[in-house]
Amino acid sequence: MSRYAGNIVWEGLAPIPQKHEGATPLATIAYKEEYVEAMSYLRAVMAVNECSERALSLTEDIIRMNPAHYTVWLYRCKIIFTLNKSLCNEIEWVNNISLKYLKNYQIWHHRQTIIDKLGSAEGETAFIDQMLEKDAKNYHVWSYRQWLVKRFDLWNQMELDFVKKLLEQDLRNNSAWNHRFFVVFGKPNTSAPTDKAILGREKTFAEEAIRKAPQNQSPWNYLRGIYRQSKESIVELSPFVREFCGINENDLVQSSHALDVFAEIHGDIPETQLMAAKALDLLAMRYDPIRVNYWNYRKRQIEDQTTVAA
Amino acid sequence: MASSTSQTGLPDLYSRIEELSVSDDGQRRSPYPPIPALYTSRPIIQDSLSTESSEVQDGVIRDCLPFLEGNPNKQPLNSRGIQALQRDNHVEFLKDALEDYPAGFVAVDASRPWIYYWSLSGLAMLGENLDKYRQRLISNLLAAQNSTGGFGGGHGQYSHVAGSYAGVLSLAILGGKECYDMIDRKAMWEFLGNMKQRDGGFTVAPGAEEDIRGAYCAMTIVSLLNLPLELPKGSPARVNGDETFFTGLPEWISRCQSFEGGIGASPGNEAHGAYAFCALACLSLIGAPYEMIPKYLDIHSLTAWLSSQQHAPEGGFAGRTNKLVDGCYSHWVGGCWSMLECAIWGPDTHPRNGKELWSKNGLARWILCCCQGKNGGLRDKPKKHPDAYHTCYNLAGLCAAQFQYVYRPSELNPFANAPLSAAFSWTIQDSNSNGVLETCPATDEQWCWDEKDLLKPVHPVFVIPLGQADKIRGYFEAKGAF
Numbered sequence: 001m002s003r004y005a006g007n008i009v010w011e012g013l014a015p016i017p018q019k020h021e022g023a024t025p026l027a028t029i030a031y032k033e034e035y036v037e038a039m040s041y042l043r044a045v046m047a048v049n050e051c052s053e054r055a056l057s058l059t060e061d062i063i064r065m066n067p068a069h070y071t072v073w074l075y076r077c078k079i080i081f082t083l084n085k086s087l088c089n090e091i092e093w094v095n096n097i098s099l100k101y102l103k104n105y106q107i108w109h110h111r112q113t114i115i116d117k118l119g120s121a122e123g124e125t126a127f128i129d130q131m132l133e134k135d136a137k138n139y140h141v142w143s144y145r146q147w148l149v150k151r152f153d154l155w156n157q158m159e160l161d162f163v164k165k166l167l168e169q170d171l172r173n174n175s176a177w178n179h180r181f182f183v184v185f186g187k188p189n190t191s192a193p194t195d196k197a198i199l200g201r202e203k204t205f206a207e208e209a210i211r212k213a214p215q216n217q218s219p220w221n222y223l224r225g226i227y228r229q230s231k232e233s234i235v236e237l238s239p240f241v242r243e244f245c246g247i248n249e250n251d252l253v254q255s256s257h258a259l260d261v262f263a264e265i266h267g268d269i270p271e272t273q274l275m276a277a278k279a280l281d282l283l284a285m286r287y288d289p290i291r292v293n294y295w296n297y298r299k300r301q302i303e304d305q306t307t308v309a310a
Numbered sequence: 311m312a313s314s315t316s317q318t319g320l321p322d323l324y325s326r327i328e329e330l331s332v333s334d335d336g337q338r339r340s341p342y343p344p345i346p347a348l349y350t351s352r353p354i355i356q357d358s359l360s361t362e363s364s365e366v367q368d369g370v371i372r373d374c375l376p377f378l379e380g381n382p383n384k385q386p387l388n389s390r391g392i393q394a395l396q397r398d399n400h401v402e403f404l405k406d407a408l409e410d411y412p413a414g415f416v417a418v419d420a421s422r423p424w425i426y427y428w429s430l431s432g433l434a435m436l437g438e439n440l441d442k443y444r445q446r447l448i449s450n451l452l453a454a455q456n457s458t459g460g461f462g463g464g465h466g467q468y469s470h471v472a473g474s475y476a477g478v479l480s481l482a483i484l485g486g487k488e489c490y491d492m493i494d495r496k497a498m499w500e501f502l503g504n505m506k507q508r509d510g511g512f513t514v515a516p517g518a519e520e521d522i523r524g525a526y527c528a529m530t531i532v533s534l535l536n537l538p539l540e541l542p543k544g545s546p547a548r549v550n551g552d553e554t555f556f557t558g559l560p561e562w563i564s565r566c567q568s569f570e571g572g573i574g575a576s577p578g579n580e581a582h583g584a585y586a587f588c589a590l591a592c593l594s595l596i597g598a599p600y601e602m603i604p605k606y607l608d609i610h611s612l613t614a615w616l617s618s619q620q621h622a623p624e625g626g627f628a629g630r631t632n633k634l635v636d637g638c639y640s641h642w643v644g645g646c647w648s649m650l651e652c653a654i655w656g657p658d659t660h661p662r663n664g665k666e667l668w669s670k671n672g673l674a675r676w677i678l679c680c681c682q683g684k685n686g687g688l689r690d691k692p693k694k695h696p697d698a699y700h701t702c703y704n705l706a707g708l709c710a711a712q713f714q715y716v717y718r719p720s721e722l723n724p725f726a727n728a729p730l731s732a733a734f735s736w737t738i739q740d741s742n743s744n745g746v747l748e749t750c751p752a753t754d755e756q757w758c759w760d761e762k763d764l765l766k767p768v769h770p771v772f773v774i775p776l777g778q779a780d781k782i783r784g785y786f787e788a789k790g791a792f
């Protein structure tokens with residue numbers, strides 16, 4: 001039954017069995033025999049730093065049995081580079097197993113290393129789109145996509161269209177919102193943070209999303225992120241915020257995030273600080289009481305300002 | 311408050327109902343304090359637009375409400391009428407986690423040091439004596455230690471910064487000369503030096519990804535083992551020769567803060583609770599939290615973001631905006647607060663002045679009601695199976711709720727003048743109740759745990775029992791260089 005011992009391909013290599021871990025080792029795994037054998041041969045090839053066809057097929061065998069094995073992925077990469085193997089073939093192989101191991105950390109890093117060396121992102125975004133269809137918030141996939149944008153200078157309309165499409169599917173997909181911010185403002189030495197046209201476009205994009213679902217936190221974070229980055233005053237948000245909240249008894253409050261921004265706007269101006277305090281009280285007592293301590297802290301910050309001013 | 315035990319000794323939802331008594335005004339009353347409506351009702355503001363995110367969020371609330379309102383697993387209750395800490399069951403669960411796994415768990419092969427750490431750390435918090443594991447741990451880790459420094463998942467695996475972190479913490483938890491001396495410190499220093507990159511961050515293994523876990527785990531090891539700060543020859547970050555482990559690191563962490571205020575795995579990535587803890591803890595290793603955190607992070611947006619991860623009615627934390635609560639963020643987000651509060655209020659802050667920024671009761675209620683598995687172990691959320699990872703980080707989160715950590719740089723630090731010693735100034739508030747407050751200072755509401763639900767506190771930065779970090783560092787202070 002053995003795949004390696006007695007196999008002519010593996011002649012001349014003495015497998016290295018797993019070191020004894022004492023009489024009563026911790027957290028032992030009842031490995032399958034085929035895994036035990038393959039690992040013994042992996043130790044042996046790694047010990048002499050063997051980069052060969054047989055070592056390459058060994059890594060495939062182990063990945064098939066345990067894709068979470070970071071060592072074998074890293075070793076595989078080394079073999080591929082040493083043997084000058086076709087990088088396109090490697091990506092094709094990875095494509096075939098990616099869906100099966102979508103949540104796996106190692107596979108995405110492996111892909112990144114290969115694509116980096118290949119120097120071409122052709123087909124990559126289409127492949128990622130397919131992955132995100134299965135799991136639209138997968139952190140590894142998104143991190144890989146951000147690396148791809150940076151590495152291949154993809155700060156373009158296609159990326160924005162892609163984000164837009166995902167947000168049409170789920171307006172609350174925060175990963176997509178993060179990617180949009182990255183694409184618009186993340187390019188090194190970009191002028192976007194001070195470009196009035198771009199800032200205006202992005203504010204409108206977020207505001208339209210908020211109007212569709214005022215309690216969705218993602219576009220609110222996006223909007224505040226824009227203001228923080230451009231260092232513009234959020235006072236200009238005042239009329240927009242009033243669409244979703246007010247502090248009087250009969251006012252309809254459609255969004256706790258709107259009340260939060262309302263408090264921030266009014267907390268900076270001495271004449272309106274009482275209004276800010278009222279908004280924070282509403283959050284603490286009625287609309288968002290799990291954060292009572294945080295809202296009280298915000299209120300105290302305003303009071304401290306007043307004390308200092310006085 | 312009336313006793314929580316019924317005649318059978320096993321109080322549950324049904325005994326709660328049986329114990330309803332008729333009061334003077336003819337109303338039937340539960341012997342337990344009423345559950346605040348905050349934890350039994352859906353958020354008051356909800357959008358009509360339905361998307362996949364809102365649908366799964368609705369589902370989670372639906373799954374959690376029975377556990378928040380009642381006791382569907384019929385577990386013993388504490389005097390507040392919520393599930394008591396099922397200490398013995400959790401101990402058994404973690405002891406089991408240290409024993410044999412069937413073949414289907416082969417994925418664990420690459421991360422066995424984590425299994426040791428999660429289990430031992432959890433058992434320590436539950437108050438177990440761990441001496442019997444010392445020799446077993448040493449034997450296991452000897453096989454996983456590479457001559458080129460660091461620990462891999464097991465024999466023949468590349469060293470990994472996270473695996474090395476878990477291995478070193480496990481040894482620190484058990485403590486003692488034999489545990490400390492089995493670590494090849496000089497080789498560890500060389501391994502970590504090789505992971506340090508020119509941009510200031512760290513990769514997690516040779517040729518592997520660079521992210522903030524790498525930075526936090528590496529600096530934890532450097533601090534606990536008292537390794538030299540200068541980089542070994544051959545480190546990719548050594549360009550002029552005067553670079554250290556610190557060079558460019560806080561600046562790199564600063565670049566990981568996203569527009570939302572939270573922290574991503576690396577610059578440009580989405581804000582995520584686990585990386586927030588790594589960032590705050592890493593900065594708190596390098597210097598005092600009240601100096602480092604405001605210097606390198608925007609505190610205002612960070613506080614807002616961390617705060618917004620706490621969900622109601624669940625009470626627990628989510629890891630990202632518009633994602634679901636998960637018991638592991640009890641620590642990853644819950645554990646951020648002691649460092650952040652120190653950053654905001656400064657050192658030596660007395661906890662009894664209402665300066666808490668989050669809901670400790672909300673988190674403790676979530677952990678006790680929703681995250682305890684029926685037969686021991688803690689979990690992501692109802693309907694999920696418990697595992698060692700979620701058990702460890704739910705318990706660490708419960709520590710964050712139960713104890714008041716105070717940073718006292720002036721009196722406490724035994725290594726005050728040594729480099730990378732900033733994290734040795736933490737203690738728990740030494741009030742009459744061992745750092746445990748009787749009521750919430752901000753709102754005067756009573757805590758939802760009893761004395762018998764109390765854990766042994768972990769260190770807020772090292773996440774091992776308070777005191778064990780001082781011991782290992784003290785040992786290597788005395789030992790000096792290699």
